[in-house]
Amino acid sequence: MATLPTLPVPDSDLLRLDHQVCFSLHAASRAFGSVYRDALKELGLTYPQYLVMLVLWEHGPEPVKSIGERLRLDSGTLSPLLKRLEAAGLVHRERSPEDERSVTIRLTEAGEALRERALPVPRRIMAATGLTVDELRTLRSLLGRVTGALDEA
Amino acid sequence: MATLPTLPVPDSDLLRLDHQVCFSLHAASRAFGSVYRDALKELGLTYPQYLVMLVLWEHGPEPVKSIGERLRLDSGTLSPLLKRLEAAGLVHRERSPEDERSVTIRLTEAGEALRERALPVPRRIMAATGLTVDELRTLRSLLGRVTGALDEA
DNA sequence: TGCAACTAAGTTGTGCGCAACTCAATCGCA
DNA sequence: TGCGATTGAGTTGCGCACAACTTAGTTGCA
Numbered sequence: 290m291a292t293l294p295t296l297p298v299p300d301s302d303l304l305r306l307d308h309q310v311c312f313s314l315h316a317a318s319r320a321f322g323s324v325y326r327d328a329l330k331e332l333g334l335t336y337p338q339y340l341v342m343l344v345l346w347e348h349g350p351e352p353v354k355s356i357g358e359r360l361r362l363d364s365g366t367l368s369p370l371l372k373r374l375e376a377a378g379l380v381h382r383e384r385s386p387e388d389e390r391s392v393t394i395r396l397t398e399a400g401e402a403l404r405e406r407a408l409p410v411p412r413r414i415m416a417a418t419g420l421t422v423d424e425l426r427t428l429r430s431l432l433g434r435v436t437g438a439l440d441e442a
Numbered sequence: 443m444a445t446l447p448t449l450p451v452p453d454s455d456l457l458r459l460d461h462q463v464c465f466s467l468h469a470a471s472r473a474f475g476s477v478y479r480d481a482l483k484e485l486g487l488t489y490p491q492y493l494v495m496l497v498l499w500e501h502g503p504e505p506v507k508s509i510g511e512r513l514r515l516d517s518g519t520l521s522p523l524l525k526r527l528e529a530a531g532l533v534h535r536e537r538s539p540e541d542e543r544s545v546t547i548r549l550t551e552a553g554e555a556l557r558e559r560a561l562p563v564p565r566r567i568m569a570a571t572g573l574t575v576d577e578l579r580t581l582r583s584l585l586g587r588v589t590g591a592l593d594e595a
Numbered sequence: 596t597g598c599a600a601c602t603a604a605g606t607t608g609t610g611c612g613c614a615a616c617t618c619a620a621t622c623g624c625a
Numbered sequence: 626t627g628c629g630a631t632t633g634a635g636t637t638g639c640g641c642a643c644a645a646c647t648t649a650g651t652t653g654c655a
Contacts, residue, residue, distance in 0.1 A: 307565075324595060337642095365642075368605050428584045516612085517636095518612075518637090519613070543619070
């Protein structure tokens with residue numbers, strides 16, 4: 290199955306492969322975004338906002354810092370996004386008493402309630418991918434390794 | 443190796459898997475973007491601008507329409523991007539004589555010349571991914587299938 | 596103890612991605 | 626042939642991503 294190390298891949302093929310991988314990634318990410326956009330429209334959430342809500346639904350109140358670490362987003366992205374979630378009445382922010390620099394994000398009742406309506410979303414997306422569970426696992430694993438390696442560099 | 447169809451995957455696992463795949467994709471796409479940003483900085487290109495240049499380097503003058511089809515981008519994204527490439531002196535736009543609605547994008551000499559300096563970029567990215575050629579092929583193939591399936595829906 | 600280094604969140608500015616729209620050119624068909 | 630529908634490019638507006646910066650609070654150590 291594996292390419293024999295003694296059969297070198299031509300240089301030009303490598304360049305094409307790189308372009309194709311990067312481009313596929315870009316395209317796939319946007320294709321997912323588009324399907325999620327449709328699925329989340331009735332909830333009034335964008336895809337990144339949904340990711341933040343997932344973190345809060347799963348882990349409970351969290352400081353901005355750790356939401357950012359989980360989602361690989363910095364305050365420049367999260368601050369305005371959280372402001373919009375707050376304006377929508379889904380979360381509410383409070384300065385941490387023990388560290389005044391830190392702001393804890395907490396779900397409101399409306400934010401908790403939205404969880405029910407969000408439950409059917411992932412299944413719809415899964416079905417739309419057309420991949421088997423095993424393939425999705427392979428994909429997740431490859432993507433995880435790529436991201437890890439790229440973050441090193 | 444494959445999961446037996448007779449061993450159903452619990453529902454909650456499916457939901458987690460979906461989240462993980464979508465999130466990994468999102469994260470990987472941004473990780474690639476970040477590495478490309480560094481590699482392209484000295485060329486004065488962003489990653490999407492680089493993708494447009496790749497199309498022009500490979501296919502020669504192209505109308506905005508077909509650049510958009512190749513890259514899965516609409517005029518709302520391409521028009522300002524091309525305006526910036528034009529301002530940078532890399533491309534130049536001309537109305538098509540046979541269809542006055544269409545605008546053909548053509549590389550300037552500076553745009554052609556940039557190709558040389560861009561050649562070493564993909565190899566650097568490939569190395570940074572830490573994946574084998576086979577794994578990259580698998581990744582490309584899975585991503586292509588996902589995008590195709592999602593675009594159906 | 597005091598002050599420099601660090602840290603968390605927020606702000607500003609730029610570019611991408613996309614929906615919704617405008618405008619002009621072209622097409623198609625009654 | 627004329628006129629409504631379609632098409633290609635561009636514009637507007639909003640949200641995300643990120644670099645670079647500011648501000649306020651905390652930490653550590655000389």
